[in-house]
Amino acid sequence: MDKKEKHERIKRTLKIVGPIVTAAGLILAVVGFVSFFSAFGSGGMPSLFWCAFIGLPIFVIGLRLTMAAFRREIATYHKNEAAPVVNEFAEDIKPAVQSVASAVRGETAAEGRICPQCGEQNGADAKFCQNCGSALQKVCPACGNSADAKAKFCDNCGHHFPE
Ligand SMILES: [Zn+2]
Ligand SMILES: [Zn+2]
Known part of the structure; x- marks a missing residue:
């Protein structure tokens, strides 16, 4: 069998083993905690508390195995879910990025006017x-020239604009 086939077989096994290990770990952890809290209530020694110590790591390992086995499915799911969000986000930040980029290049005057009130x-x-x-x-x-709203003097005739 080639490498890919072997990989697929391991994955198939993991898809079964992973959830079983996860469930077994969870049961052990729950048994341990229930034992601990019931012993706590009655004042006795928690005889099955060790189950939690073993159960939790087994639960985590099982979860990881399951995640590894279903990685492709999870990745596909995330890709489908994330793609439109990313696109919308990119569309949202595009004007901001453009205005920042042009401001850095010092081309704002040539490309447009930034509103002094709202930054548009x-x-x-x-x-x-x-x-x-x-x-x-x-x-x-004085001369009819149009000037920037924030200009103090007319750049054509030097007229001083009142504040
Ligand atoms: Zn504005
Ligand atoms: Zn003027």
């Missing part, structure tokens, strides 16, 4: 924020 990325010649409606530009009263 707007078009390069947007007059108002598409998210909150704040003014992004003002018109210079």
